[in-house]
Amino acid sequence: MCAATLTGADWIWKDGEFVPWGEAKVHILAVAVQFGSSMFEGIRCYQTDRGPAVFRLREHIRRLHDSCRIYRMPLAHSHDALVEACLETVRKNRLGDCYIRPMVLWGYGAPGMFPAGSPLETYIAAWPWGTYLGEEALAQGVDVCVSSWTRAHPNTFPVAAKAAGHYTNAQLIKMEAVANGYAEAIALGPTGVVSEGSGQNVFLVREGRLITPFLDGTSLSGITRDAVIAIAADLGYAVREQHVPRESLYTADEMFFTGTASEVTPIRSVDKITVGSGKRGPVTEAIQARYMDTVRGKVAERLGWLTFA
Ligand SMILES: Cc1ncc(COP(=O)(O)O)c(C=O)c1O
Numbered sequence: 001m002c003a004a005t006l007t008g009a010d011w012i013w014k015d016g017e018f019v020p021w022g023e024a025k026v027h028i029l030a031v032a033v034q035f036g037s038s039m040f041e042g043i044r045c046y047q048t049d050r051g052p053a054v055f056r057l058r059e060h061i062r063r064l065h066d067s068c069r070i071y072r073m074p075l076a077h078s079h080d081a082l083v084e085a086c087l088e089t090v091r092k093n094r095l096g097d098c099y100i101r102p103m104v105l106w107g108y109g110a111p112g113m114f115p116a117g118s119p120l121e122t123y124i125a126a127w128p129w130g131t132y133l134g135e136e137a138l139a140q141g142v143d144v145c146v147s148s149w150t151r152a153h154p155n156t157f158p159v160a161a162k163a164a165g166h167y168t169n170a171q172l173i174k175m176e177a178v179a180n181g182y183a184e185a186i187a188l189g190p191t192g193v194v195s196e197g198s199g200q201n202v203f204l205v206r207e208g209r210l211i212t213p214f215l216d217g218t219s220l221s222g223i224t225r226d227a228v229i230a231i232a233a234d235l236g237y238a239v240r241e242q243h244v245p246r247e248s249l250y251t252a253d254e255m256f257f258t259g260t261a262s263e264v265t266p267i268r269s270v271d272k273i274t275v276g277s278g279k280r281g282p283v284t285e286a287i288q289a290r291y292m293d294t295v296r297g298k299v300a301e302r303l304g305w306l307t308f309a
Pocket of ligand 1: 042170196197198199200201219220221222223224225258259260261
């Protein structure tokens with residue numbers, strides 16, 4: 001895998017104003033840099049026939065507020081203000097298909113663990129970002145392994161919060177996978193059952209039914225996961241949330257990742273054991289197609305998930 005670099009845009013929203021992309025900086029000793037206390041979101045905006053539309057923006061901003069609440073961050077911007085700020089950021093940068101990254105972080109000031117002596121700063125960046133695991137991955141699927149790294153025990157890192165510091169674990173999972181020639185990895189939770197990918201939830205298909213791990217305090221409550229559960233119901237597939245033992249990964253008929261960045265990405269092998277026929281399976285394909293139609297505004301019943309910029 002080659003190392004991708006970020007393609008910047010022109011402006012970043014900072015607490016109600018726009019600053020040029022290159023001037024959105026924090027001090028090296030900001031609490032967030034020292035200790036990882038930055039809450040963030042990853043949101044996609046898609047070009048549609050009616051212009052750019054942000055997918056499930058309200059749910060992402062709700063999760064950002066939840067993250068701040070869990071980490072005792074007194075976020076001063078209301079839900080509606082942040083929704084509008086995301087849309088303004090897309091408009092100001094004249095973007096169509098793009099990724100939106102809101103961040104709420106403790107800045108420079110406090111020297112130690114108690115961050116309240118620092119300013120709480122909110123930023124929203126957006127930039128063009130294509131498929132996370134590659135175009136080919138969406139069609140052909142990816143080869144993954146089970147990570148030797150485990151997701152954290154519940155009540156250590158609260159996974160309902162999307163905190164930057166939690167992502168050192170995700171980086172270990174991803175880097176090990178890439179070092180061993182895989183596109184991604186699936187991590188187990190502390191009890192040994194399947195949790196999630198480094199930045200994706202996981203679904204299995206068996207006998208035409210979808211299975212996904214419980215939200216057991218070790219995996220993020222993915223907004224794409226939630227969308228896929230609803231889409232599966234729309235298409236008539238049964239979905240079961242359950243504990244997923246590792247070996248189920250080797251016996252599934254089909255498997256796929258879900259995530260804002262990864263969208264719906266088929267998995268074609270796990271630990272070099274072929275999943276089903278080794279290609280994107282029919283259920284995965286149906287769900288993936290419906291998901292892409294939905295985000296592009298082509299599914300009338302799900303237009304409520306889009307906020308037009
Ligand atoms: C650890 C982790 N799991 C799952 C997901 C998928 O969540 P969503 O569908 O809300 O993007 C993400 C992405 O944000 C993530 O970082």
